[in-house]
């Protein structure tokens with residue numbers, strides 16, 4: 001039995017304003033020791049999903065503002081961060097991502113800190129991190145800023161998830177800070193797929209491929225044996241002619257998420273605080289360009305230094321509130337593989353002590 005990790009919890013009534021939520025999040029973060037992340041001149045990343053298109057369930061700018069202001073008052077230099085998505089959408093490069101953030105109210109004036117994408121202009125600026133005890137991803141590829149930041153405040157919105165079944169802290173850290181190649185490795189560990197019908201043979205993908213795996217004839221063709229799965233070609237094609245298959249077994253996907261989350265911890269160390277803002281629990285994550293209805297009343301906010309304990313406590317509280325295994329029902333996948341693998345590789349503990357504030 002692992003030693004129980006501390007999880008701080010503040011219950012919130014349903015449908016609180018973002019200002020009330022921000023005050024509660026700040027109080028909880030301070031109780032959990034937000035101060036430990038700060039210090040003179042420390043660059044502190046605030047990892048937060050800004051929402052895709054019509055999504056309104058994402059965590060609101062007022063919460064970022066409250067946390068950033070406190071970090072600034074503690075002499076740190078906070079910045080909002082994230083990374084390019086693998087799929088084509090409103091956040092698949094840094095320019096689109098930042099414009100999407102601004103449209104959702106995350107302007108530097110509103111949140112009191114700049115936005116700096118962790119993985120550069122097109123999602124390919126990366127560092128390689130060895131993951132001890134990994135089964136699938138012995139080397140993880142993370143946005144290069146992860147290698148330079150001093151501390152990390154992870155602010156996650158728990159939801160269902162199309163591939164993992166459930167997404168909160170572990171999913172936010174792994175997908176939120178992996179570069180495009182890292183995301184490919186987690187989703188399917190394979191190669192891109194070229195659609196000849198859409199290809200104009202412009203040659204941009206071949207020009208940017210770091211290992212010359214693409215040959216341009218009448219159409220682009222891939223030499224799979226050379227491809228290292230970095231994903232760079234996906235971001236270069238302006239004709240939507242390069243894609244990938246999402247398909248991987250959900251348990252394997254959960255284990256890969258765990259390994260990428262472990263890579264971030266391996267690189268940054270102990271100065272990572274996790275918050276789960278458990279409001280608007282929707283069937284799909286905030287990457288969906290959709291208006292989604294919550295499937296249970298709001299729960300409150302959780303904080304921990306253990307990414308495993310906070311996600312387990314979040315699932316327990318959601319299920320308690322619903323009176324059934326709502327998370328399993330919504331995600332249609334179990335979460336045993338996620339937690340078992342996380343404990344096996346030493347990412348954290350499912351056992352926790354809940355301290356209600």
Ligand code: SF4
Nearest residue numbers: 199200202203205237
């Ligand atoms: S960038 Fe796209 S359109 Fe251009 S050659 Fe490559 S696959 Fe074809």
Ligand code: SF4
Nearest residue numbers: 209227228230231233
């Ligand atoms: S994924 Fe990377 S290595 Fe593979 S073809 Fe595309 S650019 Fe080249």
